[in-house]
Amino acid sequence: MARLRSFLWSCVSTPLNALLSLALVAWLAIALPGFVRWAVIDAVWRGGSGQACAGAVGACWPYIGLRASQILFGLYPAGEHWRAVLAGALGLAGVLVLLLPWLRRKLAVAAALLLLYPPVAALLLRGGVLGLASVPTREWGGLLLTLVVAATAIVSAIPLGLLLALGRRSAMPVVAALSAGYIDLVRGLPLVGVLFLAVVLLPLFLPPGLQVDNLVCALVAFGLFNAATLAEVFRGGLQSVPRHQYESATALGLSHGRALVAIVIPQAVTAALPGIVNVCVEIVKETTLILIIGLSDLLGVLQSGVTDPSWLVSDEVRRTAYFFGGLVFWTLCFGLSRYSASIERRLGAGRRG
Amino acid sequence: MLNTLLLAGVSSVLATLLGFALGLLRLSANRLAALAALAYVEIVRNVPLLLQLFFWYFAVLGTLPLPRRSLAVFGFAYLNRRGLYLAAPQAAPSFGAFAAALVLGIACWYFLARAGRRRRVESGRASALGWGGAVLALLLPGLVALVAGAPIAWDRPRLAGFNFSGGIVVIPEFVAMAIGMSIFGAAFIAELVRGGVLSVPRGQAEAGLSLGLSRWRVYRQIVLPQALRAILPPLVSQYILILKNSSLGAAIAYPDLMLIFAGTVLNQTGQPLEIMAITMATYLALCLGIAVLGNALNRRVQLVER
Numbered sequence: 001m002a003r004l005r006s007f008l009w010s011c012v013s014t015p016l017n018a019l020l021s022l023a024l025v026a027w028l029a030i031a032l033p034g035f036v037r038w039a040v041i042d043a044v045w046r047g048g049s050g051q052a053c054a055g056a057v058g059a060c061w062p063y064i065g066l067r068a069s070q071i072l073f074g075l076y077p078a079g080e081h082w083r084a085v086l087a088g089a090l091g092l093a094g095v096l097v098l099l100l101p102w103l104r105r106k107l108a109v110a111a112a113l114l115l116l117y118p119p120v121a122a123l124l125l126r127g128g129v130l131g132l133a134s135v136p137t138r139e140w141g142g143l144l145l146t147l148v149v150a151a152t153a154i155v156s157a158i159p160l161g162l163l164l165a166l167g168r169r170s171a172m173p174v175v176a177a178l179s180a181g182y183i184d185l186v187r188g189l190p191l192v193g194v195l196f197l198a199v200v201l202l203p204l205f206l207p208p209g210l211q212v213d214n215l216v217c218a219l220v221a222f223g224l225f226n227a228a229t230l231a232e233v234f235r236g237g238l239q240s241v242p243r244h245q246y247e248s249a250t251a252l253g254l255s256h257g258r259a260l261v262a263i264v265i266p267q268a269v270t271a272a273l274p275g276i277v278n279v280c281v282e283i284v285k286e287t288t289l290i291l292i293i294g295l296s297d298l299l300g301v302l303q304s305g306v307t308d309p310s311w312l313v314s315d316e317v318r319r320t321a322y323f324f325g326g327l328v329f330w331t332l333c334f335g336l337s338r339y340s341a342s343i344e345r346r347l348g349a350g351r352r353g
Numbered sequence: 354m355l356n357t358l359l360l361a362g363v364s365s366v367l368a369t370l371l372g373f374a375l376g377l378l379r380l381s382a383n384r385l386a387a388l389a390a391l392a393y394v395e396i397v398r399n400v401p402l403l404l405q406l407f408f409w410y411f412a413v414l415g416t417l418p419l420p421r422r423s424l425a426v427f428g429f430a431y432l433n434r435r436g437l438y439l440a441a442p443q444a445a446p447s448f449g450a451f452a453a454a455l456v457l458g459i460a461c462w463y464f465l466a467r468a469g470r471r472r473r474v475e476s477g478r479a480s481a482l483g484w485g486g487a488v489l490a491l492l493l494p495g496l497v498a499l500v501a502g503a504p505i506a507w508d509r510p511r512l513a514g515f516n517f518s519g520g521i522v523v524i525p526e527f528v529a530m531a532i533g534m535s536i537f538g539a540a541f542i543a544e545l546v547r548g549g550v551l552s553v554p555r556g557q558a559e560a561g562l563s564l565g566l567s568r569w570r571v572y573r574q575i576v577l578p579q580a581l582r583a584i585l586p587p588l589v590s591q592y593i594l595i596l597k598n599s600s601l602g603a604a605i606a607y608p609d610l611m612l613i614f615a616g617t618v619l620n621q622t623g624q625p626l627e628i629m630a631i632t633m634a635t636y637l638a639l640c641l642g643i644a645v646l647g648n649a650l651n652r653r654v655q656l657v658e659r
Contacts, residue, residue, distance in 0.1 A: 192601060
């Protein structure tokens with residue numbers, strides 16, 4: 001009760017504050033009912049086809065309902081959806097295993113999972129062997145593609161970024177110069193540019209006759225670009241480990257490599273973890289850019305569906321599509337950023353305490 | 354490239370203004386306002402920029418009316434599906450004299466303000482010379498305008514047939530991108546402004562309050578100058594990010610650097626390596642330019658330590 005009182009008092013404590021609060025409440029009073037009317041009351045909830053939304057003034061939810069399988073899986077064949085779901089479930093199980101509190105040697109388990117999961121998932125999704133029907137990558141789409149690109153980008157960029165950060169701090173001048181040059185070069189470019197670069201240049205560098213599909217180009221581009229970003233995050237983490245940690249390790253007889261792996265890197269990664277999760281949130285948001293090179297991720301499927309003739313009936317279809325896409329991305333990213341905040345709190349408590 | 358620079362410049366300015374306002378709102382004592390600012394930042398930061406740009410371009414600007422029924426702003430600006438039509442300023446005959454008077458007025462204001470500041474520092478009493486200079490800067494050009502006539506003639510857009518003629522046209526892609534990128538950038542700038550202000554020790558503000566300064570003066574003269582030291586480096590990298598995000602214009606066909614080079618020129622010349630190298634070099638040069646300027650500004654603001 002006292003908190004409510006202090007909240008309300010703070011809203012009117014000065015004339016300026018009172019005016020501001022009045023303006024905000026007035027805006028809410030107009031916008032919120034309007035939004036509820038658009039999303040719930042005037043919305044079209046049932047319908048068998050695009051015609052159900054003709055002349056609608058509210059959200060067109062049949063657009064999401066009828067196209068659910070495309071929004072989730074893209075053009076993935078309907079009979080093979082179980083493979084995508086299985087791959088996702090395996091990934092989730094792997095992440096949950098890492099979160100088990102009683103599990104020891106988490107880094108080793110994580111490394112093992114990271115080595116095992118990608119080939120298994122790629123096999124499940126791509127098919128063509130072991131009796132599974134082949135599904136070419138251009139049929140992947142929707143949320144499946146978003147998660148595949150995000151997960152692959154994260155998993156490939158983290159080790160590469162760590163290597164680059166270590167290389168930048170290396171005592172060998174050539175390695176340090178090359179790493180620094182790569183990081184500064186790639187960080188100055190927009191991701192769209194790196195995507196175009198990959199799509200245009202990758203086929204030139206591979207032997208002729210080898211077909212490179214767009215998804216592989218996109219994954220390479222994402223991995224390389226985010227490795228540079230993560231390298232800077234790791235660099236911050238490495239710089240935060242006091243030099244005497246490394247010196248004590250070498251004084252105790254550990255070689256340079258073991259001192260790094262056993263002492264410095266774990267501390268650096270722990271310090272850099274909030275920054276890493278922030279970059280992961282950015283990666284999830286950046287996956288929407290593969291629209292530009294012709295792949296349809298979640299946003300792509302929603303966007304291209306709006307221009308489908310059977311759905312070109314009302315402006316509300318487009319608004320519903322964007323609202324739904326925004327909602328999905330917001331839940332993903334907000335969840336990840338809350339996780340990052342909780343990590344920060346937990347780590348900070350240890351240091352400050 | 355000019356399109357890219359124009360878009361990045363306009364978005365940066367708008368994002369900075371909005372971002373600073375939001376950041377200060379986030380720290381306000383008014384909890385409702387702080388909550389509203391927090392909601393804005395969290396919503397805008399967690400939705401992809403491309404989705405926001407599509408929203409502004411298709412769902413907002415795409416539903417604007419046709420030219421015949423444009424939204425009019427005092428007869429000076431018209432907003433419709435084909436773009437934003439603004440009245441174009443054109444130099445009237447008296448513009449030269451007006452400009453000269455303005456420059457003279459501003460120069461006098463600068464010197465008078467300096468003299469006033471010196472007098473205040475030496476004597477301890479506030480001096481009104483700065484205000485006198487401001488009045489002069491307003492009076493001189495005003496007198497010239499009264500005597501010689503208005504210095505600027507406006508070329509207003511007029512509806513002729515199906516479209517507007519005259520005035521400046523701002524294409525809807527630019528408007529959508531500018532709005533989208535400003536709103537997105539403002540959310541990030543709000544967070545780093547908040548971080549910067551929070552990094553100033555509380556004792557500074559408390560000392561100012563205990564000396565009897567009003568909250569506004571404490572903010573403006575004690576907290577903000579010190580907060581600026583912490584705000585400037587991430588702010589510069591935010592500007593670089595805005596420049597790089599302008600390349601997303603390729604998705605809504607805004608003719609910026611990326612679309613022209615990697616799209617049109619690549620298709621026409623068919624020499625991918627050279628074209629991509631030129632594009633990359635241009636972006637690198639632009640980003641490096643911003644970083645260098647930012648570093649120079651940063652050095653002026655930093656603490657002078659041993």
